[in-house]
Amino acid sequence: MLLEIKNLTKRFGGLTAVSKVDLSVRQGEVRGIIGPNGSGKSTLFNLISGVYRPDPGASIAFDGKDITNLEAHEIARRGVARTFQLLRIFSGMSVIENLLIGHHGHIRYGAASAVVGSRRAWAEERRVRQEMMELLSFIGLADYADMPAGEMSGGQQRLLALGRAMAARPKLLLLDEPAAGLSPINVDVLLDTVLALKNRFGLTVIIIEHILKVVMETCEAVSVLDHGEKIAEGSPAQIRDDRLVIEAYLGKEMKDEEVRAFLRSA
């Protein structure tokens, strides 16, 4: 198992956002996480990536090593990259700088080299910029390398967020609603890009997604959260027929048209 989570809990005051969740994800898998609004999906990502500290008693192992209480940057350095639901791209920096920050953990020259602008720093900068240009080409943003990221369209920013995460050359990629707000055509473009990246770099991916089509078409297995608890897990087809899942969704105000359509068909 690449990721092995046991007994993960997170309380915010009186609210239990994530409750005793166990989750195992195989190397090379594409896992979907679904659940109604506020069911703890993003919190789960924040816990895995070290943005939040889990409550005592939890254990998170990644690649065979315990990462439960590591800081966010340490977890990132070990190969966990993520996107944020609200993107959080560095809008005042250029597109390629966003990627270069993603690649930060792989850039090797010392402070002294940086300060005096040594040949070594130069050569390394040239090398990593070239690498990032290749990645930009792959996600279709090469033209915009030097554009301030904040000036791009919403769709492009979503791609950039994905690119920044990929720039870290992660083993595990956490995508928090990567297709939210995209038009159906662009959802396809984004999914194709994710799958192409996965195949090219041998990634393991966990996707939080409300668009059920995405989950059904790309994920090998799906885990369902409700009120912070994992209420079901299985293949997309199994999940589709799970009574608990349907109730979880029915019990809530539904997020979008698609959920309703999905439930009618179920």
Place this chain on the structure above:
Amino acid sequence: MTADIVKNTEQRAGGGASPSRRGSVHPIVPWIVAWACLLPLPFLLTNAYTQYVVNVICINVILAVGLNIVKGFAGQVTVGHMALAAIGAYSSAVLSTKLGLPFWGAMPAAMLVTGLAGAIVGVPSFRLEGAYLALATLGLAEAVRIIISGTDWLGASLGYAGIPPPYLAGIALDDYRSYYYLAMPLALLGLYFAFSILSSDIGRALKALREDPLAAAASGVNVRKYKVTAFVLSALYAGCAGSLQAHMAPGFIHPNSYTITEMITLLLMVVFGGIGHIWGGVIGAIAVTLIDDLTRDYLQYRMVMFGAVIVLTVMFMPSGIGGLIDDVLVRRRFKAIRRRRAGVASVVAADDV
């Protein structure tokens, strides 16, 4: 579909390559040219006072560039920068008078001391942001000034006199003209270092801190390490500037040169010039030093005026002169690119959420 996008963009990929560090000229070359051009300046200035003002500009450039690193690039709101300069000035003074170190030993040592102090000033930034951080650094800064004012062996409120001039190739730099040949190259060197830091991985990490510390951390940036780095780097600049102030004729420093008033003046340079724009900071340092000098007879109104300019700049020109320049150069370029590409851009490019 992705394949199409990839194919499309790979053909165009060359166009977006990095703008900096292409070609074969070492980036220090322009600075050497600038240095050569600035060499004759003292001979164009007729009186010693003007020369003094030019030296002060050089020192203020160093201060402003340093403050820009921590405030403009790393986004840490500090008002402790002048106190760091005071630490630099007094360390350099003490090391050269009490220990007899020559300037060339005293200045680096003073920078080291200031760098350490900078790390301490930076610690509150782990937990505090914005106005709270400003208050914390203000407290530290005032403490430094009050301690100096109350310490007899630092001259207390009488000031510290008798600081020896630097010697360069056996010549004492004891008048304003000769001192220029120390202050000007150091200002240029400081600028060169600032530019290379900011185009490096360190500079990017600092900007990422300013933009979004959480996203930076999730990208593998050690936020605390880079916060301290920013404070230490800027403190090194402050230390260098302070040391230059101390050793310039008449070799006298006073705690009143490091009050909140001086800090506001320095802030004005950076804000007016453009937070996060090195050149803006330089323009700001020149402009504000000159204004500061021209209005020296109206001391009591000056702070009101400076305060008003800061507020107006923040309200109506939030990225200062540098921001205006950026707008003209950078934004135009991309608007043009976007127009040109509008027809052929990939599907996603045309999308909007």
